[in-house]
Amino acid sequence: MQEVEVAFCDLCGGSVPAADLESGKAVRKDGRTVGACCIGVLRDAPPPMAGAPVGSGVTAVAGAAQQEGGRLLTVAIVLLVAIATSVVFQIFLQDKVNALAASWQEAQDHAVEKQVSDSNVLMGMDLKLDRAATRADLEAVQGRSGELAASFEVLSGSVGQRLDALQQELTTMRQELRALSDRNVDYRPLFADLRDRHQRIAEAVESLRAIALRAPAAPVVVEPAPPAPVETGGGTLPPELAGLVQKLGAADPAVRFEAVDLLIESKNPDVLPHVLPLCSDADSFVRRLTVEGLREFKHVDAVEALLRVMREDADRDVRDTAWRSLRDVTGEKHPFDADATKEARGRAVQRWQDWWDKAKTNFGR
16 A cells, blocks of 8 residues: 655645645645645636626625635735745745854854964964973083083092002902911910920829828928029020020920020010020920021021921921911012922922022121
8 A cells, every 4th residue: 555645735734645746736835835725726716806786696696706715815815925925034034044154153263263373373382482491401401411420530530549549458458368377377286285284284283282281391492593694696685584595495395385485575686596496396386486486587597497497397387387487587489388298398498598598698688
C-alpha cells in the first residue's frame, strides 16, 4: 500500500495531498500551503454583477450566490495579502537578521584578528624582555665562571704544592722507618736469658739467706773501696765509668752485659778501647749488644771490629747486627746476607773491605 504525504491548507485547515501539490492543484509558497479547496474558489468565482434588480427570486438567489462568492473572494484576497505581507515581512526580517548576523560575525572576526595581533605584539615584547634578561644572566654566569676558573687554578696549584710537600714528607718518613727497621734489634731472647739468670741468682740468694738464718754470725761491715781510675790513651775515665770497665772482666755474662750497656750509653769515646774486646766475648748476647753499641762511635777501630765480626762470628744474629751498625757508622749501603753461605758472606765482606781500604784514610775527619 502506497503511502501518501498529506499537508494542510493554511486558509481553511483542510488536508492537502502531496499529489495535488505535484499536479498544481495546490500551491506551496515560502512555507505556506493553499489547497485545491481554496484555489478553485479563488480561480472560478465570478465577479459581482452591478445593477441587478433586487426582489426577483432567481435574481435574488443569483445575487445571493454572487454576494456569497464575493465575500469569499474578498476574504481570500485579504488572506493572500496577509500571507504575502507576512512572507515579505518575514523575508525582510530574515534579511535584516542575516545582515545583522553578518555584521556581528565581521565585528567578531575583526575583534579576533585584533586580539591575535595584540597577542603577537605582547608575545614579541615578552620574548625581547626574556632575551634581554637571559643575556644579562648569561653575562653574569660567564663572569662568575671566570672567577671560579681562576679560583680553581689557584686551588689546583696550592693542592699540587701541598701534595708535593706531603709526598716528600712521606718519602722522608719511609726512609726513617726503613732506618729504624734496620736498627731494630730483637732483645727478647736476651731478656729471657737475663730473666732466667736473675731467677737463678734470686734462688741462690734465698739459699744463702736460709743458711745465714740457721747460723747467725756477727755482721761484718766492709766499706767498699772506690774504684781505681783507669788510664786510657786519651786520659782518665770518671770513677763511675772506671767501675764499669772493671766489671767487663766479671765471670757472670749478665754483669758484663750490664757494664757494656752502661758504657755504650755514656757515649764517651774513651770507653771504646775497653768495649772493643767484648766483640769476641764468649756470650753471644754480650757480643750482639757490643756490636749494636758500636754504631754510636764513628771511629776507625769500630769499623774494623765490625768487619771482623761480619766475617768471623758464628752467630747469625750477631753478624746481622754488625752489618746494620756498620751501615750506620759509615753511611754506606753495601749488601750483606747474614744467612748466606760462608763463601757468599766472605765475598760480601770483601766488597766492604775494598771500600774501606780506600776510605779509611779520611774516615772520621
